[in-house]
Amino acid sequence: MAQHDDNVVWHDHPVTRASREQQHGHQGVVLWFTGLSGSGKSTVAGALEQALHRIGVSTYLLDGDNVRHGLCRDLGFSDDDRKENIRRVGEVAKLMVDAGLVVLTAFISPHRAERQMVRDLLEPGQFIEVFVDTPLAVCEARDPKGLYRKARAGELRNFTGIDSVYEAPDSPEIQLDGEQLVTKLAAQLLDVLRDRDIIRS
């Protein structure tokens, strides 16, 4: 990929992240959901976003399926394409954190290295990794889009958990039992955000 050259110079602007955060009344952070297809990333992130929105927190949910319709529509599911997908989303999430938003992302993001790459883009404390820990057998039984069935039938290649790797996080900030009720999981996440003083009690 082309690198920018030395003639491109960073420009600071008078309105800063701190002033935007003050206006929002909370910090900008990323809640990075990771887990198998069907583990519940979108559902739990959506429920949390709804709860946050109701209490006046400025949020944005970046969802893998949706982002792949636009920003990342040119990418597939090879290791290199997944890496580029996560790189782009990481950069977008960083801009949104700079805008002072509570960003929720729902991407399989199967590789530890890519999740670490996004963590490294952000300041300490701004990246909160949320592992939606749902056994493969449960995800496969849910199979809302019929993709596991296709992957098992050999009609879909490089499917995460079947013939493409998923590297579970070693020490995520939050590990969710993906078989619990969605409302309970969203409440658990809200508690963490309050405990960390990201949102007000």
Ligand SMILES: Nc1ncnc2c1ncn2[C@@H]1O[C@H](COP(=O)(O)OS(=O)(=O)O)[C@@H](OP(=O)(O)O)[C@H]1O
């Ligand atoms: N080969 C393969 N492997 C995994 N997933 C596949 C594949 N092909 C299509 N899909 C659908 O794409 C969604 C995952 O996209 P992501 O952008 O989250 O993937 S990744 O982070 O780049 O690995 C994923 O959505 P979720 O089920 O919401 O995770 C699938 O619906």
Ligand SMILES: Nc1ncnc2c1ncn2[C@@H]1O[C@H](COP(=O)(O)OP(=O)(O)O)[C@@H](O)[C@H]1O
């Ligand atoms: N905690 C849960 N308990 C039971 N079913 C769930 C739970 N979370 C998600 N689901 C269901 O599982 C399926 C996959 O959820 P989804 O959020 O699309 O997963 P992902 O975004 O990880 O692919 C959906 O049909 C959803 O309704």
